[in-house]
Amino acid sequence: xxxxxxxxxxxxxxxxxxxxxxxxxxxxxxxxxxxxxxxxxxxxxxxxxxxxxxxxxxxxxxxxxxxxxxxxxxxxxxxxxxxxxxxxxxxxxxxxxxxxxxxxxxxxxxxxxxxxxxxxxxxxxxxxxxxxxxxxxxxxxxxxxxxxxxxxxxxxxxxxxxxxxxxxxxxxxxxxxxxxxxxxxxxxxxxxxxxxxxxxxxxxxxxxxxxxxxxxxxxxxxxxxxxxxxxxxxxxxxxxxxxxxxxxxxxxxxxxxxxxxxxxxxxxxxxxxxxxxxxxxxxxxxxxxxxxxxxxxxxxxxxxxxxxxxxxxxxx
Numbered sequence: 001x002x003x004x005x006x007x008x009x010x011x012x013x014x015x016x017x018x019x020x021x022x023x024x025x026x027x028x029x030x031x032x033x034x035x036x037x038x039x040x041x042x043x044x045x046x047x048x049x050x051x052x053x054x055x056x057x058x059x060x061x062x063x064x065x066x067x068x069x070x071x072x073x074x075x076x077x078x079x080x081x082x083x084x085x086x087x088x089x090x091x092x093x094x095x096x097x098x099x100x101x102x103x104x105x106x107x108x109x110x111x112x113x114x115x116x117x118x119x120x121x122x123x124x125x126x127x128x129x130x131x132x133x134x135x136x137x138x139x140x141x142x143x144x145x146x147x148x149x150x151x152x153x154x155x156x157x158x159x160x161x162x163x164x165x166x167x168x169x170x171x172x173x174x175x176x177x178x179x180x181x182x183x184x185x186x187x188x189x190x191x192x193x194x195x196x197x198x199x200x201x202x203x204x205x206x207x208x209x210x211x212x213x214x215x216x217x218x219x220x221x222x223x224x225x226x227x228x229x230x231x232x233x234x235x236x237x238x239x240x241x242x243x244x245x246x247x248x249x250x251x252x253x254x255x256x257x258x259x260x261x262x263x264x265x266x267x268x269x270x271x272x273x274x275x276x277x278x279x280x281x282x283x284x285x286x287x288x289x290x291x292x293x294x295x296x297x298x299x300x301x302x303x304x305x306x307x308x309x310x311x312x313x314x315x316x
Contacts, residue, residue: 040077043166044293050154050168051290052187054211056203058174060195061224064260066171067095068271068280069191072287074129075271078166081120081157084133085150085183086173096123097267098131105133106153110145116156125272130165146178147185154186176210184211189218191251191290195225196237201245208246220251220295222286227256239298249295252286254279 053066063086070082084092093099104119123129132153150170158164172183184190190211194204204221211219223239230236239253257279263270270280289295 041288041291043078043291047166048154048158048164048168049166049189050170050187051189051191052170052172052184052216053191053193054172054180054184054207055193055200056174056176056180056207057194057200060193060200061254062174062193063091063095063171064264064270065191065193065222065224065254065283066092066169067269068283069287069290070129070167070169071096071123071126071269072271072284073167073291074123074126075284076287076291077128078291079128079163080167080169081130081132081165082169082171083150083153084131084171085179086171087135087179088137089173090133090135090137092171093121093131093133094267095264096131096269098123099267102131102133102136105135106149107135107145109153110149116153116160117162145182147182150182151186176207180207180210181214184214184216187216190216190220192219192221192246192248193224194221194242194246196223196231196239196242201237201242204246208248218293219248220290221246221248222252222254223250224254225256226253243298250298251289251295252282253296253298254282254286 053062053069055062063084066082070080073080082092082096084090086092093102098121101121101124104114106119108114109116109119119132121131121133123131154168157168170183170187173179192204192208192211194200208219221243223242226239227236231238239250243250255278257270257277259273259277260270260279263273263277270277271283273280276284285296
């Protein structure tokens with residue numbers, strides 16, 4: 001049994017300007033999130049589970065999260081299909097290293113030019129993980145394409161001869177326009193990816209309201225690109241602050257890691273690195289919790305005591 005602890009500390013940032021800044025003087029007792037790697041996680045909920053990965057703001061790591069969570073689920077022994085719902089600006093195939101294997105898309109399936117199994121691209125490392133792209137780069141969707149077409153696509157995946165996948169992950173495009181509405185229509189769960197900055201949190205709060213209006217109540221949050229050194233220096237909001245502001249269950253905390261850029265450029269997902277990177281381990285933990293519909297809790301970072309010199313006795 002391996003014990004992981006996510007710790008964070010309050011920061012001076014807030015939604016509204018304040019004249020004085022408060023600081024918590026007493027930290028609560030540590031809370032541990034236990035992950036038992038000596039067993040296979042228990043799949044919770046009815047399958048297939050349709051999960052949309054969204055944020056509202058672009059550049060926070062939705063596609064990176066989809067690629068790494070999807071492959072982590074496959075490595076845990078469950079089948080998954082990742083749908084790149086970003087029309088014209090798809091990138092999920094690049095992150096997975098499958099850009100040269102995408103010959104057909106959902107548009108060709110709807111037009112009757114190919115079968116659904118021809119549009120599904122099986123991963124070359126894990127056969128229980130598949131990719132499905134909505135359209136080709138720089139192409140436009142037919143006028144009739146919308147939420148109903150994506151619902152039909154999900155139902156077709158459920159009823160295919162090979163059997164329904166355990167997870168259907170939808171990589172949602174940035175923004176809250178028609179592409180966002182289309183992507184969230186068939187989903188019954190949502191993973192909200194955000195970074196600990198004001199602009200990202202404002203968009204995440206807006207998207208949370210839209211998801212709830214669409215009937216999606218099971219919303220979990222991943223806080224990406226966390227830097228503990230900046231949190232300790234009170235230059236970045238802590239994970240606890242983010243959780244208090246959005247009021248969402250915490251699925252995972254992904255630390256800032258330069259290995260993310262290297263793995264993206266190589267088309268090699270972070271969770272497949274050997275030795276594993278710190279961010280890759282965090283994605284695996286988040287996937288484990290997603291499978292079991294579990295969450296984690298963040299606690300405050302305790303301040304390191306300042307070193308006291310000889311002149312501190314005299315008030316120096």
